[in-house]
Amino acid sequence: MKRVYAFNFILLCLFTAVSAASPVKGLLERVSPGSSGKFIIEQVASASDFFELDQKGEKVVIRGNNPVSIATGINWYLKYHAGVHLSWNNMSAQLPAVLPAVPHKERHETASTFRYDFNYCTFSYTMAFWDWKRWEKEIDWMALHGINLSLALVGADAVWRNVLFKLGYSKEEANEFIAGPGFQAWWLMNNLEGWGGPNTDSWYESRIALQKKILKRMHEYGIQPILPGYSGMLPHNAREKLGVNVTDPGTWNGYNRPAFLQPTDERFQEIAELYYKEMNRLFGKADYYSMDPFHEGGKVAGVDLDAAGQAIWKAMKKNNPNATWVIQAWGANPRPQMIKNIPKGDLIVLDLYSESRPQWGDPESTWYRKNGFDGHQWLYCMLLNYGGNVGLHGKMQHVIDEYYKAAESPFGNSLKGVGITMEGTENNPVMYELLCELPWRPARFSKDEWLKGYVSARYGKFSPRLWEAWVLLGNSIYNCPARSTQQGTHESVFCARPSLKVYQVSSWSEMSDYYNPLEVIRAASMFVEEADRFKGNNNFEYDLIDVVRQAVAEKGRLIYKVVRAAYEARDPKLLKQASDRFLELLLAQDRLLATRPEFKVGSWIEQARSLGHTGAEKDWLEWNARVQITTWGNRHAANEGGLRDYAHREWNGLLKDFYYLRWKTWLDRLSQLPDEDPAASIDYYGLEEAWTLQHNTYPSAQEGDCVETAKIIFGKLN
Template identity: 80%
Template sequence: MKRLHLFCLLLCIALTAGASPVKGLIERVAPGSSGKFIIEQKPSSGIDFFELDQKGEKIVIRGNNPVSIAAGLNWYLKYYAGIHLSWNKMTAELPGVLPPVTRKERHETASVYRYDLNYCTFSYTMAFWDWARWEQELDWMALHGINLSLALVGTDAVWRNMLSKLGYSKEEVNEFVAGPAFQAWWLMNNLEGWGGPNTDSWYEDRIALQKRILKRMREYGIHPVLPGYSGMLPHNAKEKLGVNVSDPGTWCGYNRPAFLQPTDTRFGEIAALYYEEMNRLYGKADFYSMDPFHEGGKVAGVNLDAAGQAIWQAMKKNSRNSVWVVQAWGANPRAQMIKNVPRGDMLVLDLYSESRPQWGEPESSWYRENGFDGHQWLYCMLLNYGGNVGLHGKMQHVIDAYYKASRSSFGNTLKGVGMTMEGSENNPVMYELLCELPWRPSTFSKDEWLEGYIAARYGKCTPRLREAWVLLGNSIYNCPPRSTQQGTHESIFCARPSLKAYQASSWSEMSDYYRPQDVIRAAGLFLEEAGQFKGNDNFEYDLVDITRQAVAEKGRLIYKVIQASYEAGDKPLLRQASDRFLELLLLQDRLLATRPEFKVGRWIEQARNLGHTPAEKDWLEWNARVQITTWGNRTASDRGGLRDYAHKEWNGLLKDFYYLRWKTWLDRLNDLPDRDPASSIDYYSLEEPWTLRHDTYSSTKEGDCVETAKAVQRQLFSPEETTHIN
């Protein structure tokens, strides 16, 4: 009897310990509210689940682990309490008595893994996050059912220590490790050193931050995916270490790091040294990410089968139960490299499932007849490139394609979903949709789903909001399934000016797939509802974002007038359209000043806050400014095509960076030259000075967003505007 009592006591303690992360989450989201919930962690037969129930006035949330319980909490908040926790607002005020669960509700998922993050996210969005921001993100992950996530922070310190042990000097290490805003592409073997050298305090701060991140992830039961060793070494490894390396070539104007040949006798030794440092700092993991030959890396002279075996064996020697996580992007992972890796020891992220699936979809432009050769894989949504700002999505297609993949002959190796965006904190509707797919047993319509989303996000669904979201869902969020457009329909304001300006970044592949008038109409409907939703943070964020999109659409329409009036030699109309275009650009800047999420000042402030000295703050600010504008030096920016890849339609950047480019070009165009004046403008010389400045930008909101949106829309539809421009 005593043994039974002791067992029950220990079980009770274990269950309480398992629930504590969720209690802490509730207290961070709604201080003082954890007592309104009863958290019950229950074992399950190998399947994740959550249940919603009621005991008295308290809401019961059951699940088999903290992440499942947190997902249940999020479901309750959305679909019972009308509270949507989002990147723009991760706190809420709960009512004194919570809305009851009148009948027990249960959701199960066959998705073993729900994955989060892309290498690029760590640079385009997270490069300068502190613990407070990371803590919010980890809560967001748990609430959205994420149980597997890339964890790159502090990997630079692993490399610093490892290379030091291999005999590299501090200066040599700094020539190899990239700076904070560019580490994603260094870790993917694309470049060396750009953005550095990193400071000693930077490395130590990253170590401390990563330890906190991993501690919270492990408390929740989120498996971290740590970067493993894939053969990367500094370009001079042959001379420095006497090892046999291959040259993977260049990437967008940058020399790639060397690749250590898998047949070299020191491969195992160097890999073991890497894992030793990783383990010492952050502990062992069950998942490691390795992506050799990423995005065009040369494989000539490399035995791909041997490379796969060397990488896999080094990982397994370090952590016997670990799994190799690899990104399916372009030609990667090479079939020869993965063919002899044991099934169950590799998990493939089908990085761009919504547009270029590689899992075996015959209609895909990246079709692989055999999928991933029997390896487990995840259906992933990339959606955002470069952290660009803009509404975009394939709402119904994402739903349909996921269930199609599940039912296909490759469905038995499909193990879940993943968010693999290059930049986050945008398009919340699409990420909310993807995260719900695993918990919904069968296909459904986007319009049906949007009803619940609207009520959850704003607290209620009104006829105008429904109409607005139907317009958006059938237009800008209804990108054609076969489109390979890289993210949002880019704002013309962010493009380098010319008579043929269309997209801002080099590889956008964008096309006109929706009617701009639908977006403009949706913005008007939102504004009509502003009176009854004033103060609702989610509503006001969306009001600004959708109005921003409408202004960008209007700017593109005016740009077409500029093109036509120039071709016609109509100088008065050309001047009028030019002035109107610049007016709209500055109007956009004024609108975006009302929300911190759309301010360059917030990005720069995040960067400077991580510095300990004025010099360190300036270096971090330079990283932040360069990434979102020129991206690289002149060669990488212009010849390499990287300029404006991470462009941002942000307050401050519009007024001081994009405006300069457009005014310079328009002033010359209005002289009606024989050829496009863009050919005579050295844009890089206009752009680089902004990256070197340290003028201050506000990071807090300026002005009332509703009143500003009203003023903006009055000017968008100004009755004085000529019919030519309308």
């Protein structure tokens, strides 16, 4: 009998090793072909997530309790032992024949049950046009950074289309409700209907196929997907079409909002069941569902919020008794009355903006909740980026300190992990690297010391000069005041609609001058100094272009002030000189950003067009891509709604053909020294819409040498 037990134990260990090695081996081979044989992967049972780095002969041992923990250990080893930093701009590496040895066993463990990824908006502002090749890299990035819980919205439009068919809606009516690819986040958050559509049949089919691949890979890693659940959403005309009791949805920036089906309506559970059956049929059941009713101004008048919470929860639990509801804390949501009677353990609250407007119970917050989330589980999340805007920004030390403050507070018992909840991604990698490491570091630490390790990891070797540059950035542009509620980066003036009162670009940015722009320019000079030494290093060249880009934007803002002063002084000569200088800098920025595909509008448009099967479908997808990053909406939504430039991007191609046209038009009229600001007489939307309707080609490949171009452009700042 003992031999049988021993044999079974050996089989169990073998199965565990194989199950862990399979997704991890694939990851290693994608990162560096042929590298998986240089590692020994061991999966060991544990009550909490952990990873260990060890050594056996010439092979590095990565040990952990599941594939995500093991992948996190691989990333830690690569960063802090091999000097290899895998990032959005660089997800591959050439590892040495013999890996650097681990000098002594190193163990990291975390009490964080969940490490969460994504915001609804990320699926539109960044991922609207991703194919499987790009998604595969992202899921690898997630595993490497410890993510084990992730929003998974792809294909929700196909679920809804089929549900609407079963409710008696025609194909045309369904497409009037479902938003297009560039705007589905706001449709799913109950803000608008139909904008960006109608979607094609092939679009829906491709989304189903893509989501199945995404979910398969997530399950292989053990990353728990969060599927969109049913929250009571229906088309705004549901009362007339279905005869159900819905609230008057009103409008959002001029767009019809979806209706909210009253929880007391006898058809609520019926429609919810119909929805979940279709979701299950296409994608299977999930253990986590995301529902966010009443998002951003959704009307609650006349709604029994307790009954609403119970109806949403019961429908979810009927579909899967083991399911947990995941909800975003944003503004007044989640309404305390809606979640008060949800059983503890059945709800996870994402404190979406913990770094600036925490709701977990911090009395210093402008969104203070005395009772936090009333004992429900919650995650400390960093939003950081709004609209996918490009720019350096963060609260580096504050993010660190607030995490440990929250963990040590009376609300720490219900704190179950961290989340990155950016509206747009693929930028500002240093802040996401920092946030993802928090769960694996047991005590507070200094950002300056952490940056020393970051420099060595990111660039493959330590540079005192680059560390000095990063510390300077960490104490200036990455040191946004704790109380600031600024929505993301300090926006580039080049991207603003011109006027004599330009400050922020998007309508709600709440920007403030919290740092000295000359310090950013000085940090950029240090990067330029080190450029020859690190030439060819992918991560360095990305950062070089990004930091110099920020410096050029800072200089542009300073020159804009000269333009305004010259106009007010009625000095035509100075106005001409300052205007020419401003436009020169804007075009120099365009040339600088042409050297990296990450900063090119051509990359964004190419992604969109590549998903189309016909010329007409490609044009429609390109229109979605162009509109989202410029006007965002129709004339009313852009101007009166304030949505224009919300998702502005300081990108090559967009600077030269879109932002330059606006500034040149305004500066030409300003040069006549009119009594009033000429901005009022310019139809900016007319200029902007014309660009969204074009189909001229923008290159996506690198143009020019990064290092040499950065040197030339930076030299122009003096």
